[in-house]
Amino acid sequence: MSLTTAHSVVAPSANSKRIAGTIIVAYALISIVPLLWIFATSFKTPPDSIAYPPKIVFQPSIEGYCNLFTTRTRQTPEYINSLGPATGFCDETVRKRNMVIAGPSNFLPRFVNSLIIAFGSTFCAVFLGTLSAYGFSRFKVPLADDLLFFILSTRFMPPIAVAIPIYLMYRELGLSDTALGMILLYTAVNVSLAVWLLKGFIDEIPREYEEAAMIDGYTRLQAFWRTVLPQATTGIAATAIFCLIFAWNEYAFAALLTSGTAQTAPPFIPTIIGEGGQDWPAVAAGTTIFLVPILVFTILLRKQLLRGITFGAVRK
């Protein structure tokens, strides 16, 4: 390394940095526009959302959010006038359009389903994944490479292809359209990622820690609990978020295997309709609420992102 100087000879010039920066910022701004548009649309009134030319400046309204969470019926102005005073923001907004709130919409239950299924399957996948990853990392497992490849290869299947037999199997077992069925399914899909990622993380924890613990009289299992698990918490957390993001975003299985009680948000949001077509502010509101958790996780995950999306094949 005798060539290394205080000022690296190949450091990019200030000028090339400026050009690169400009292009990247331009790309970032353009690529974020669709998301900003979703956010803006969620605060528009239905007429504003379909105005031409598209409105960039508009009077913000929470009508989209009201429509997202309620179902409404059209009434005559006389009937609406005969009702008592409006009982809140949403009631008032809806009445202006000659409608009254008939009840809650399905959005909240679907959103709760997404939460239950995503967190449930993440917990199971990370639990099984941690155990397996430790097994593969620390013990001589016969045919370990083949087993690991087998675990990875379960991801090659198009979801629709396994959906047919799973659909039949779930129908026999009474698991179709149940949260439990979806949790099992997403656990199976995610466990491959969990094993591969966690194996990478656990491989990096020196074996000496366990050996030291075992010399102190711990059994293998206690050594695992007391030394490896605490060391692997960062890796486990990162893995959990990746599994969560997958289960949160999954659509194909959810659309084919759930129809009612266990339906998650991704197949539900596109079905939100108003009078005469999709109610875009409500769809945008649902989309915004649905995206917020993922945006938070993305920012938290920046550093581990690469590992997670490449199954740990690339380390940063």
Add this chain to the structure above:
Amino acid sequence: MLNRTADNVARATPEPLAKKIRGISDKGLAWLFISPTILLLLAINIFPLFWAIYLSFTNFRANRPNEVVKNLGLANYQRILGDQDIWIAMQTTAHFVFWTILLQTLIGFTLAWLIDRKFRGHAFWTTIILVPMMLSPAVVGNFWRFLYEPQIGLFSYVISFVSGIPPTNVQMLSNVELAPWSIIIVDTWMWTPYVMLICLAGLRSIPEYIYEAAEVDRASNWRQFWSITLPMALPFIMLAVLFRGIENFKMFDMVNLLTGGGPGSTTEVASITLKRQAFESWRTGYSSAFAIILFVAVFGLANIYVKALNKVKQR
């Protein structure tokens, strides 16, 4: 915290069981740790796969479970290989995979190469660029339908603003020529960051001293790019192509929500055909055979590709 949990678990375990666990050999423990995962995958992945193989030889229809199931031998496979529509769907898929990978690799690598300059604020802007790939393709695809609407959509407005074509003529989703591109655009928007991130890791893995040596040898910037940057980043680029290739071959959610395979069947990729055959026409046996063919194709292509990737890595 975990230690305390561990101790609590240990204390709560009944003594005979605890003795058993403590006395367990390493080999036993290994299997105890690995088998639940393997069993789950056998139950939810391998068993359905074998069931699909079995169904692919029959005329079973899932909406008529009480009918007598006849064994057809290889008839389903023969019909698929002779079915014009299936071949068109495969061509559509190939077209879609080719263009998305080409665009995503070109743009993704360029972005990574620029970000690698480490200009001020590069970490922040990189995070912004990464956001689209974290979202649900279905939810985003649904919203892009709104952006693509002629007249009211932002996309057609911008296109007509820039090009002067009246916005009612920018029919991204209903024009036969443009519909495949409407999907390619959204897919590229969403997944270019993915390729960029992997390329960035590749570029960062190139040791500085190689460039310094090249500089001493007076190699031009162009020469350095072709003989150092590109070859050393190639395994990473190939890895990105592999992952995107497998994903886009299976692509369902975004296509289903943007065009649903239409107009006509111009954007009907393999997964959409599969869904139509399996869950609309209920030809379970036939669609199972198609699913198996697809699986074998992905598996085979991925295997050949990984071999090539390993060769590049060893160079």
